[in-house]
Amino acid sequence: LPLVAVVGRPNVGKSTLVNRIIGRREAVVEDVPGVTRDRVSYPASWNGREFTVVDTGGWLPESRGLAAAIAEQAKLAVELADVVLFVVDATVGATDVDEAVVEILRRSKKPVVLAANKADDPRAELEATALWSLGIGEPLPVSALHGRSSGDLLDRVLETLPEPAPRERIGEAPGGPRRVALMGRPNVGKSSLLNKLAKENRAVVDSVAGTTRDPVDELIDLGGRTWRFIDTAGIRKRHRENQGADFYAILRTQSALERSEVAVVLVDASESLAEQDLRIVNNVIEAGRALVLAYNKWDLVDEERRFYLDREIERQLVGARWAPRVNISAKTGRHVEKLVPAIDTALESWGHRVPTGKLNQFFTDLVSSHPHPIRGGKQPRVLFATQASVRPPKFVLFTSGFLEPGYRRFIERRIREEFGFEGSPISVTMKIRE
Ligand code: GDP
Structure with a gap:
């Protein structure tokens, strides 16, 4: 889905605006510098068009000054987004920080929609016109708090969105190769598994059109059929070890999930289940995708570990008790061939209709x-x-x-x-x- 990134200084009302756009009141918390939220992107739709909204508000590295932090945020947004929704406080006007952001946006040549927020009354609305001075087009006065003109704003955003790639639409009858997302926290062995699977049988590396985030899928032949592994670039790429990595990884995971039909969630069987494992499993369930659990590094599991593992699974993964489970080793290749039947089962259930x-x-x-x-x-x-x-x-x-x-x-x-x-x-x- 096309991605709309919301950028702006703290307290300009980004979160309120995001809540307006996604049509709910809860969820998105206020800007807290230095806090990376678990969830950064939200599904939204307007006039029948579906898109994803990313609120960059939760990602503000504290270490540097505000200006530098916002600049980082803007760069990140630009890197990811199809359209940038730049929010400025109309009652304050353009600040130095806003102007620095404009510089970044302008250089990126990404489409930008300028929202002059807090235009709650006619006077503030008049003040909004001063934001023409930013030089990135017409400021659209809105009041996120009162919901004023948010429809106009969304119209404007939609005008600039790229056309959707039809096969990516959720719930549509599957055509072409089935779409699999390999997920799991860092170091569980995703890229090892991908390498193992792709070794003899990688067919094509294929980039998906219709997005500027250039996710790269791989088509891999398994069990006599071709499968599309979603966003394998995100798996193979070694993430930069900076503060944005978390944000970036979460977002990437979410959008891979969105484009997939089934998720294979890898956990490291040699270690205790982590909070993050459970969160990934929950994300899959919330997204309504079919789920297979793969316990990797089985070569490291001994009797004792196995005993604890069974109990962990029982206690902590109750919400996914229905997911097929395979115990594999990406390293030795053990039982890797069992993934395909498990994925088949999950996909069949996913599309099953009871008369x-x-x-x-x-x-x-x-x-x-x-x-x-x-x-x-x-x-x-x-x-x-x-x-x-x-x-x-x-x-x-x-x-x-x-x-x-x-x-x-x-x-x-x-x-x-x-x-x-x-x-x-x-x-x-x-x-x-x-
Ligand atoms: P990713 O971050 O999820 O892509 O994880 P990697 O594929 O990079 O693997 C992380 C580390 O775990 C590497 O050192 C791998 O060699 C190792 N590893 C992956 N799968 C296995 C496995 O099945 N058994 C063992 N013993 N090590 C594994």
Whole structure:
């Protein structure tokens, strides 16, 4: 998806604006210098166009002065983005820092949309016109806080976006090679595995059009078929060891995920599971992608480690209990060939549809054998169920009242027991009919 990066000094209202654009109030925290957020990019859409918004606000290296930090931020944004949304505080006007950013933006020749924020009243709106002096085009007065003109702003952003590459659209029927993202924290063995897989059978190195971030995919033949491994440049490239590396890696991971159908998450089996492993797994689930867990460095796992590993998995990866698991060694090649069947299983589940008749028969039986507990004299029932989508499978339950979370989890578990879905996240939502 095309990427819109939001740049500007702290407190100009970037986060509020990002919240407006993605249509929600929570989530994005205020600018905190030196803090790298776990999440830096957000899916958004406007007039049917989908894009990704990156809030650079969370990435401000503290070490150097503010001006240098913002300059770094702007460079990063420019490197990544298709369009830069530059936010200036209209009530303050252009500062030296803003002008330094403009220099960077101008040199990059990236399309820039200039938002004059905090134009909450006519006077501030007038002040916004002074920002013509920045020399990067018309300042668009907006009020992120009140939502004023944010539609106009998005119109402007969309006008400058590149055309979408159709095959990258989420949920679309798969055409061409299936798209696999290899993920995992640094040093789990991603590039070793990629090398192993690609060794004899790399077919083509192919750059994907329609983006300026030049991710490079590799087409690799495995098990008699061609697979597209997403953004392998991001795996092979050794990240610079600077403060931006985190930000950059997270972003890169997210966009690889967005373009993939299935993620193979590598963990280092010889070490304890890390917070970051769990976060990556959660990202995959949240993104609604099929998931395979690969325990790498199995050559280093002994009896004792294995004992702890099984317990770790049970305790910490409960949310991904449904994911197929392969124990591999990228180094020796052990069981690497088992990845393909696992990926196949996950992808098949991801695209699986349960016929409505079968689903409702299942619910009729379930509701009579395991009715919802009676609450306040009422007993909510599932009246009708349908699978609203595949890739990933989403179920909608029409109910006669609110189903409590425990019962919904029970339903989800039973759906899996009955219909499989190994390797795919599923979601169950309800619509209450009074
Ligand atoms: P990446 O950062 O995830 O791409 O990880 P690398 O592929 O660069 O691997 C990190 C280190 O782990 C390297 O020293 C590899 O040689 C080593 N490594 C990768 N896979 C294995 C494995 O299966 N067994 C062992 N013993 N070492 C491995």
